[in-house]
Amino acid sequence: MKPAVVLFSGGLDSTTCLVLAKEQGFTPHPLAVRYGQRHEHELVAARRVAEHLGLTLRTLTIDLRAIGGSALTADIDVPKDGPLGEAAWIPVTYVPARNTVFLSLALGYAEVLGAADIFVGVNAVDYSGYPDCRPAFVEAFEKLANVATAAAVTGKARMTIHAPLISWTKAEIIRQGTRLSAPYGLSHSCYDPDAQGRACGHCDSCRIRHQGFVDAGVPDPTAYVPSR
Amino acid sequence: MKPAVVLFSGGLDSTTCLVLAKEQGFTPHPLAVRYGQRHEHELVAARRVAEHLGLTLRTLTIDLRAIGGSALTADIDVPKDGPLGEAAWIPVTYVPARNTVFLSLALGYAEVLGAADIFVGVNAVDYSGYPDCRPAFVEAFEKLANVATAAAVTGKARMTIHAPLISWTKAEIIRQGTRLSAPYGLSHSCYDPDAQGRACGHCDSCRIRHQGFVDAGVPDPTAYVPSR
Numbered sequence: 001m002k003p004a005v006v007l008f009s010g011g012l013d014s015t016t017c018l019v020l021a022k023e024q025g026f027t028p029h030p031l032a033v034r035y036g037q038r039h040e041h042e043l044v045a046a047r048r049v050a051e052h053l054g055l056t057l058r059t060l061t062i063d064l065r066a067i068g069g070s071a072l073t074a075d076i077d078v079p080k081d082g083p084l085g086e087a088a089w090i091p092v093t094y095v096p097a098r099n100t101v102f103l104s105l106a107l108g109y110a111e112v113l114g115a116a117d118i119f120v121g122v123n124a125v126d127y128s129g130y131p132d133c134r135p136a137f138v139e140a141f142e143k144l145a146n147v148a149t150a151a152a153v154t155g156k157a158r159m160t161i162h163a164p165l166i167s168w169t170k171a172e173i174i175r176q177g178t179r180l181s182a183p184y185g186l187s188h189s190c191y192d193p194d195a196q197g198r199a200c201g202h203c204d205s206c207r208i209r210h211q212g213f214v215d216a217g218v219p220d221p222t223a224y225v226p227s228r
Numbered sequence: 229m230k231p232a233v234v235l236f237s238g239g240l241d242s243t244t245c246l247v248l249a250k251e252q253g254f255t256p257h258p259l260a261v262r263y264g265q266r267h268e269h270e271l272v273a274a275r276r277v278a279e280h281l282g283l284t285l286r287t288l289t290i291d292l293r294a295i296g297g298s299a300l301t302a303d304i305d306v307p308k309d310g311p312l313g314e315a316a317w318i319p320v321t322y323v324p325a326r327n328t329v330f331l332s333l334a335l336g337y338a339e340v341l342g343a344a345d346i347f348v349g350v351n352a353v354d355y356s357g358y359p360d361c362r363p364a365f366v367e368a369f370e371k372l373a374n375v376a377t378a379a380a381v382t383g384k385a386r387m388t389i390h391a392p393l394i395s396w397t398k399a400e401i402i403r404q405g406t407r408l409s410a411p412y413g414l415s416h417s418c419y420d421p422d423a424q425g426r427a428c429g430h431c432d433s434c435r436i437r438h439q440g441f442v443d444a445g446v447p448d449p450t451a452y453v454p455s456r
Contacts, residue, residue, distance in 0.1 A: 062290035067337045097336035100376045104332040108325035109295045131381040140375050144368040148328045153359040 001027040004117035004162070005106045008032050008057065010046030012209055013121035013165055015187045016177035018053060020164050021119045023180055028119070030057050031109050033102055036065035041197035045188030052183045060105050067096065099132035103141050103161065111149050116157035118145075123165045123173070138163045170212030178218050185221035198225045229255040232345035232390070233334045236260050236285065238274030240437055241349035241393055243415045244405035246281060248392050249347045251408055256347070258285050259337050261330055264293035269425035273416030280411045288333050295324065327360035331369050331389070339377050344385035346373075351393045351401070366391045398440030406446050413449035426453045 004026035008014045021028040032046045043059065050057040099122060106118045122133040131137065138161050145159035146152045152159050165173050177184065189209045190199035199206050201224045213220035232254035236242045249256040260274045271287065278285040327350060334346045350361040359365065366389050373387035374380045380387050393401050405412065417437045418427035427434050429452045441448035 058294065060291065060294050062333075063288065064336065066286065066288050067333075067340050096339035096378075097332055097376060100335055100372065101329070101332040104325055104329040105290075105295075107328055108292065111324035112295050131378055132376045134375070136375045137372070140368075140372040144328065144365070144372050147362070147364045147368045148325060148360045150324075150359055 003115040006119040011189045017121035019180040034061040048186045119162045171215035174216040231343040233338045234347040239417045245349035247408040262289040276414045347390045399443035402444040
């Protein structure tokens with residue numbers, strides 16, 4: 001079994017990525033990043049999902065709040081019940097260069113492990129507002145990885161960035177994950193959960209996730225705050 | 229004056245980069261990364277140099293020790309008085325994906341500042357063992373930056389990665405910096421300083437730096453430990 005680093009947030013997309021990497025014959029090494037999120041529920045969910053799948057989660061800590069610039073890491077309100085997608089081309093929840101930073105960290109971890117494969121759960125369909133969720137970004141990062149690392153430069157390995165979800169709708173992601181018994185009930189997607197980690201049901205992330213379950217015809221196992 | 233992010237370690241190369249960015253008409257925003265170095269002397273020097281130049285240093289903290297793999301961040305001995313360059317193509321002091329990670333962080337900071345320019349003091353001549361110090365790496369990162377960021381994708385800015393030192397010898401770097409009054413006496417390059425932050429004089433970094441001053445015909449202002 002070849003090792004693969006899987007960027008893992010504990011959310012629905014990266015949980016799907018983890019079970020897909022396993023299905024493709026890799027030994028997944030999930031890597032979570034504590035980047036100054038407002039809450040720890042994402043990381044609690046990441047540990048929970050990894051444990052359920054018999055994997056050990058590695059967590060890197062980086063304080064992106066030191067550069068600010070996003071509702072997820074700075075003191076800006078998370079938008080609720082606003083229009084999705086078209087209205088604001090770059091959502092306020094965009095974290096500057098987040099996927100570039102995360103993939104760089106995954107690349108470092110891959111070098112240490114001697115892995116030539118990195119999985120990332122980016123998706124260009126439901127969340128096209130993020131520039132670093134598009135195929136052109138993934139391709140550019142793969143090219144960079146192949147000139148940036150010792151293994152690639154010495155000819156030992158060709159780095160591959162796998163983004164299996166990139167062109168799937170949320171419903172397709174959920175159908176694929178459900179086929180592979182992805183533990184979605186343990187995952188967490190909400191930007192603004194309550195103290196117990198229950199999903200708000202109103203932020204963009206919650207609404208896209210819930211609609212995905214509806215469209216996939218799969219019961220939504222998410223624990224929502226009672227007011228929903 | 230256009231803002232530019234300058235990756236800044238407090239060492240000789242990035243100090244030169246800082247004065248070059250100023251000379252080229254940019255307002256430099258020095259960004260240091262606390263990445264799990266064995267000692268804080270680099271960051272002390274970075275603050276000292278930035279202050280001397282009237283600039284405010286921004287410091288991002290990331291714990292690369294969580295993924296290990298280098299003498300600079302893990303429990304591996306720093307090599308002393310060994311052969312330079314050719315002998316070990318990838319030196320043990322190589323930090324996995326370090327410049328990829330650092331440039332990603334600079335990219336995030338540039339987005340927040342609205343800057344389209346990033347300076348990095350990588351050099352391919354004296355330290356050719358590091359894959360992420362070569363022109364091909366810088367070009368690949370620039371391409372990535374132009375598909376990864378909101379400003380580039382919306383057409384607001386074209387990101388440029390400046391690596392002015394990349395093809396200079398250490399002596400040329402020192403001559404250019406000396407012309408612009410770079411405060412080299414305040415900078416720090418040693419991998420293994422004593423408790424007062426004085427340079428050991430024997431690690432690869434010390435020896436390359438000292439030889440640079442000799443070759444440039446500039447007095448070496450470095451404070452070495454007395455045993456030298």
